[in-house]
Amino acid sequence: MGVVAVVTGVSRYLGGMVADLLVGQPGVDRVIGVDVIPPPAPLTAEFVRADIRNPVLGRIMEDAGVDTVVHMGVIATPRQAGGRSVMKDINVIGTMQLLAACQRSESVRHLVVKSTAAVYGSGPRDPALVTEDVPPRHPPTSGWAKDSAEVEDYVRAFGRRRSDVHITTLRFANIVGPGMRTGMTSYLTMPVVPTVLGFDPRLQFVHEDDAIDVTLKAVVQRSRGTYNIAGDGVVLLSQAVHAMNRIMLPVPVSTLSFVGRSLARGAWADFSRDQIRYLTYGRALDTSAAADNLGFWPRFGSHEALASLASAVHAHG
Amino acid sequence: MDEQRIRPSKAARRVGATGPRPISPARLAAHAGEVKGEDRSEEFTSTLEVVKSRLTGDYSVDDFGFDPQFTDRVLMEIFRPLYRHWFRVEVSGIDAVPSGGGALIVANHSGTIALDSVMTQVAVHDEHPAHRNLRMLGADLVFQTPFIGDLARRAGHTLACHADAERLLASGEVVGVWPEGFKGIGKPFAERYRLQRFGRGGFVSAAVRTGVPIIPTAIVGAEEIYPMIANASVLARFLGLPFFPVTPTFPALGPLGLIPLPSKWLIHFDDPIPTDHLPPGSADDPAVLFDITDQVRERIQRRLYDLLAQRGGVFG
Numbered sequence: 001m002g003v004v005a006v007v008t009g010v011s012r013y014l015g016g017m018v019a020d021l022l023v024g025q026p027g028v029d030r031v032i033g034v035d036v037i038p039p040p041a042p043l044t045a046e047f048v049r050a051d052i053r054n055p056v057l058g059r060i061m062e063d064a065g066v067d068t069v070v071h072m073g074v075i076a077t078p079r080q081a082g083g084r085s086v087m088k089d090i091n092v093i094g095t096m097q098l099l100a101a102c103q104r105s106e107s108v109r110h111l112v113v114k115s116t117a118a119v120y121g122s123g124p125r126d127p128a129l130v131t132e133d134v135p136p137r138h139p140p141t142s143g144w145a146k147d148s149a150e151v152e153d154y155v156r157a158f159g160r161r162r163s164d165v166h167i168t169t170l171r172f173a174n175i176v177g178p179g180m181r182t183g184m185t186s187y188l189t190m191p192v193v194p195t196v197l198g199f200d201p202r203l204q205f206v207h208e209d210d211a212i213d214v215t216l217k218a219v220v221q222r223s224r225g226t227y228n229i230a231g232d233g234v235v236l237l238s239q240a241v242h243a244m245n246r247i248m249l250p251v252p253v254s255t256l257s258f259v260g261r262s263l264a265r266g267a268w269a270d271f272s273r274d275q276i277r278y279l280t281y282g283r284a285l286d287t288s289a290a291a292d293n294l295g296f297w298p299r300f301g302s303h304e305a306l307a308s309l310a311s312a313v314h315a316h317g
Numbered sequence: 318m319d320e321q322r323i324r325p326s327k328a329a330r331r332v333g334a335t336g337p338r339p340i341s342p343a344r345l346a347a348h349a350g351e352v353k354g355e356d357r358s359e360e361f362t363s364t365l366e367v368v369k370s371r372l373t374g375d376y377s378v379d380d381f382g383f384d385p386q387f388t389d390r391v392l393m394e395i396f397r398p399l400y401r402h403w404f405r406v407e408v409s410g411i412d413a414v415p416s417g418g419g420a421l422i423v424a425n426h427s428g429t430i431a432l433d434s435v436m437t438q439v440a441v442h443d444e445h446p447a448h449r450n451l452r453m454l455g456a457d458l459v460f461q462t463p464f465i466g467d468l469a470r471r472a473g474h475t476l477a478c479h480a481d482a483e484r485l486l487a488s489g490e491v492v493g494v495w496p497e498g499f500k501g502i503g504k505p506f507a508e509r510y511r512l513q514r515f516g517r518g519g520f521v522s523a524a525v526r527t528g529v530p531i532i533p534t535a536i537v538g539a540e541e542i543y544p545m546i547a548n549a550s551v552l553a554r555f556l557g558l559p560f561f562p563v564t565p566t567f568p569a570l571g572p573l574g575l576i577p578l579p580s581k582w583l584i585h586f587d588d589p590i591p592t593d594h595l596p597p598g599s600a601d602d603p604a605v606l607f608d609i610t611d612q613v614r615e616r617i618q619r620r621l622y623d624l625l626a627q628r629g630g631v632f633g
Contacts, residue, residue, distance in 0.1 A: 123461075124457045124458075124459075124460035124461035124466065124476070125457045125460075125476065125478075126476070127475075127476060127478050127480035127481045127484075128380060128381040128382070128475045128476065128480075128481050128484070129380055129480070129481075129484065131480070134480070196463075197463060198462075198463025198464040198466075198467060199463060199466065199467055200467050202378070202380075202382050202470075233377075233380070234378060234379075234380055234382065236374070236378060236382070238374055239374035239376075241374075242373055242374030242375075243374065253463075281460070281461075282382075284380055
């Protein structure tokens with residue numbers, strides 16, 4: 001019998017793409033996409049409008065005999081959810097409900113979680129390249145990064161209770177590309193990009209196509225483990241601003257949040273404490289585990305991924 | 318593999334391929350026969366290209382943030398006059414540094430400001446026939462300080478931690494470490510040329526694990542650049558610094574007190590201590606590591622006294 005998969009968060013670009021492309025994969029029988037809001041365009045995959053915080057999901061999984069759960073439902077910006085408390089609720093409580101359903105299910109064999117490299121935090125005591133096995137030296141304290149760290153905690157706890165389920169956690173660097181809109185892409189497309197005076201952090205990007213590919217690969221291979229996913233190489237923030245053809249405005253770190261929010265009026269750009277730490281100290285990932293154990297090599301380097309965002313932005317004016 | 322990750326930008330490749338590299342005495346001597354004028358115009362074009370690539374962000378840095386173009390064309394150019402004319406650095410034993418592959422340079426630390434590590438970087442780059450870039454391991458304080466942390470990364474430095482040290486050594490870089498840390502640079506003038514405790518000796522385990530030679534290195538001269546007669550520890554704590562130096566000229570003379578005294582410098586790279594012959598598992602054997610640490614420490618201390626005797630006067 002082939003894979004019967006549930007994909008959460010399909011009404012956003014990445015989740016929708018993964019659900020749709022999963023349909024065509026060899027050995028995949030059925031794909032059920034789940035989200036609270038309907039997708040902007042109809043999916044090839046089946047769509048069920050459901051809140052993952054609702055027990056209805058457990059029944060769906062039961063009825064369909066779901067063996068693979070792809071959790072892409074952790075949202076990054078309060079604006080997407082309608083406020084920080086709702087966002088936290090969806091991210092953390094939603095994941096708990098999802099995992100509760102998984103734990104009950106007798107058919108679930110594989111769980112793939114889209115996480116973020118933001119769980120490492122950022123700081124001066126980080127090694128130049130972060131590996132998956134080292135506990136974060138500067139754990140995140142707020143927002144999406146903290147939610148993701150909590151989600152990973154629950155996933156680990158689930159893994160202990162259901163050791164028969166294979167778990168793949170993918171920690172992505174900033175995902176960019178023509179289809180993606182995130183706090184980072186909004187930040188880098190501001191006409192004037194405020195940065196931290198005296199720091200030029202190392203950033204990494206992963207192209208959306210690579211992010212989709214590696215998620216599909218993880219599902220099809222039924223892999224297990226935690227993997228850093230980033231395009232090769234690093235891009236300094238100043239280089240990124242140049243690549244986006246924007247103007248850089250270095251300001252003292254204490255004023256960045258204020259200046260950023262004033263300049264970014266209406267945009268999604270994120271100036272949370274963790275994001276400011278990231279814009280100060282940067283972060284780069286050791287991606288050798290993904291290459292060695294998952295057999296995944298991103299097609300786009302960090303520079304190329306960013307260039308594809310730049311050309312997409314340029315094309316749309 | 319690390320080679321692949323370094324993504325040379327167009328301009329960097331051009332400069333690397335055809336542009337003249339910064340002038341060093343060795344290279345000047347080698348090119349002595351060439352026509353000077355042509356050389357200069359070529360250099361001018363390449364300087365323009367460098368400026369252009371700096372302004373457009375079209376240069377490459379490696380995963381550690383090392384920016385070879387900036388290091389070569391800006392930092393080295395700034396520190397070279399200090400190296401050559403102010404401190405008149407004399408280098409011996411540079412052959413101890415291999416032309417290829419990893420090596421760990423371990424040196425004494427002194428001088429209130431870590432100019433000794435910068436001068437060692439210039440020495441390895443300019444005096445070694447392969448013009449190797451010394452990759453240094455620094456304290457986290459360096460990387461949290463605005464501008465300084467950024468410059469340090471661009472110059473090829475990274476955090477002193479096992480992960481980074483082993484990664485650099487394994488990828489065949491020459492790594493520099495100053496195990497005395499702040500205890501070394503912040504010690505009073507009266508204790509000059511007396512080696513402080515060598516931390517936990519983590520650098521030895523990194524070298525043993527990657528099987529690279531350790532090169533004990535003695536630096537004479539840095540102790541006298543800012544003779545520290547007192548440490549304003551209350552002020553230091555207030556500023557979050559490991560120490561706040563009081564020298565005969567600083568802070569009494571204000572910014573003028575920042576000018577280092579022109580002491581005469583000698584840097585000696587001692588014979589390498591091989592680590593690749595050790596049995597596997599040695600990196601986890603504290604007895605082996607302590608033994609090597611002591612050996613390195615003793616060699617540096619002995620060589621310091623030799624160099625001091627050889628130097629004669631402080632100002633040469």
